[in-house]
Amino acid sequence: MKNFLNPGRLVVIVALALLPSIGAFAQCKGFVKKQISSLAPFIHNGQVNSSVLLSGDQAELTLTFYSGQTYRILVSAHESLGDVYFVMKDAAKTQLFTSKDMGKFDYWDFSVESTQQMTLEVIVPNVDTPSGLVPSGCVSILVGFKQ
Amino acid sequence: MNYLKKFIPACILAAALSPFFYGCGSNEGTAETDGSDTTDTESGGMSKTGNKAQNIFYSIPSPIELAQLIQKAGANYNKDLLNPIDNVNKYNSNSAKALNLGVYGADLSYTSVFDNNTQESILYLGCTRKLAESLGVGTAFNEKTVDRIQANTGRKDSLLSIISDSYMTTDEMLKESQRENASALVISGGFVEGIYLATQLAKSSKNGKPIISRIAEQKGTLDNVIALLGSSGNDAAVTSILEDLKALQAIFSEVQVKSESATSVKTDEASKVTTIGGKINYTVSPETLEKLTAKAAEIRTKIISGQN
Numbered sequence: 001m002k003n004f005l006n007p008g009r010l011v012v013i014v015a016l017a018l019l020p021s022i023g024a025f026a027q028c029k030g031f032v033k034k035q036i037s038s039l040a041p042f043i044h045n046g047q048v049n050s051s052v053l054l055s056g057d058q059a060e061l062t063l064t065f066y067s068g069q070t071y072r073i074l075v076s077a078h079e080s081l082g083d084v085y086f087v088m089k090d091a092a093k094t095q096l097f098t099s100k101d102m103g104k105f106d107y108w109d110f111s112v113e114s115t116q117q118m119t120l121e122v123i124v125p126n127v128d129t130p131s132g133l134v135p136s137g138c139v140s141i142l143v144g145f146k147q
Numbered sequence: 148m149n150y151l152k153k154f155i156p157a158c159i160l161a162a163a164l165s166p167f168f169y170g171c172g173s174n175e176g177t178a179e180t181d182g183s184d185t186t187d188t189e190s191g192g193m194s195k196t197g198n199k200a201q202n203i204f205y206s207i208p209s210p211i212e213l214a215q216l217i218q219k220a221g222a223n224y225n226k227d228l229l230n231p232i233d234n235v236n237k238y239n240s241n242s243a244k245a246l247n248l249g250v251y252g253a254d255l256s257y258t259s260v261f262d263n264n265t266q267e268s269i270l271y272l273g274c275t276r277k278l279a280e281s282l283g284v285g286t287a288f289n290e291k292t293v294d295r296i297q298a299n300t301g302r303k304d305s306l307l308s309i310i311s312d313s314y315m316t317t318d319e320m321l322k323e324s325q326r327e328n329a330s331a332l333v334i335s336g337g338f339v340e341g342i343y344l345a346t347q348l349a350k351s352s353k354n355g356k357p358i359i360s361r362i363a364e365q366k367g368t369l370d371n372v373i374a375l376l377g378s379s380g381n382d383a384a385v386t387s388i389l390e391d392l393k394a395l396q397a398i399f400s401e402v403q404v405k406s407e408s409a410t411s412v413k414t415d416e417a418s419k420v421t422t423i424g425g426k427i428n429y430t431v432s433p434e435t436l437e438k439l440t441a442k443a444a445e446i447r448t449k450i451i452s453g454q455n
Contacts, residue, residue, distance in 0.1 A: 029323060032319065033319075036312075036315070041304075043209070043211065043304070043307050043308050043311050044209075044311055044315060045206065045207075045208060045209040045212065045311070046209050046211075046311050046314030046315045046318060047206055047207065047209075047314075047315070047318050047334070048315060048318045048319045048322055049204040049206060051202045051204075053202065057202070058202070059202035059203075059204065060202065060203050060204065061203075061204040061205075061206050062204075062205065062206070062371060063206040063207075063208065063371070064208055064364065064365075064367045064368045064371070066208065066212065066216055066361075066364065068216065068219065069212065069216075070420060090410055090423075094410060096410065096412050096423055097412065097421060108421065109418075109419060109420045109421070110420060110421040110422065110423060111420060111421075111422050111423070112422075112423045113422065113423065113424045113425060113426065114425060114426055114427035114428075115364040115427065115429070116367075116423075116425075116427055117367040117370075117371075118423075141204065143206065145208075145209070145212050147215055147219070
């Protein structure tokens, strides 16, 4: 065991162990920036919400939306994840809007009559691949606002 | 062949160790997962052995947004309320730098929204730039940003967009370098400064009612800031600001939120903009407002004095 874990081999082992996480960061690096132009003329809220998701995963974002503003929600995903869609729910978890079955749906513009917290659920559909491998890719949620 | 005999056991050990590396960082990100077990493959796909992941993001409205709202509510510009620019030299710890990067960011938003004097904005940009550089994310506020701001003098929307770009770059760089706690501190500092400015401006405004409504609406946002900090590790600075914000949350719990009509959803066919209708009332008593004002000032004083 002592011979097996010599320093050189240990470096290789640690590097191999870290590969999946490095791959995950690489998938999202630069992805979000490419989407920002689609938010114009809305001003984005300055926060990056992105993560590597697998087929069948979900992501959730809760945010306060103010009366008197108009918002743009931009959900972007790597093509390998299929038709990613989102559902907007109010604080009581009542569904207000969904992009499901709307095909390629880049963004959604909306306003609220009263300020409220709402939750955006992003759903990656289950995709069966011939290889049995589950597709993975970056998903980002950007929020823009304007008066 | 001999090499392969040694390499294969190394790969097996690496695969066995891999989940531990994930486990170490699982609670540090903005996105939380339920610990799905995944293994990367050469093709970029993953084989999946565990439950579905549930990624949760805690997002906070931009300080620019709050500045715009309180301006629309009738607040005036008062530069005496801002964190003095000379204070920038007293922040030594990374946590004090991160919190005050948020504070100066909110001040920069306030000057940019309220004042057409670009020079004042550039002074505050200088503070954010200095703190961002010492946190290793200086490229977010570089010379190019100053040039862009100067080139866009008088164009408020462009100015706000440039500031927003810089904050997004800061957030992205901090998250990519696994410093979610610093990112959460920047956001918390910005939130506290926003509440501080709003409460002080409500005090000095002739008709403070619309501003007070905007303050009451921060109740849900504060819950999100607390959740964000709670998911960002447990270092001393995060724990300290978390305690302070929980004390503020206890006061905010006195704000009454009442839904007065059913929610309706209507999309305008021409503009494609959906309107979510329904009346929700936020009520805050003068006593609660006084307590909120005092607590916000207390937390803000602690942050700008560099005690964190």
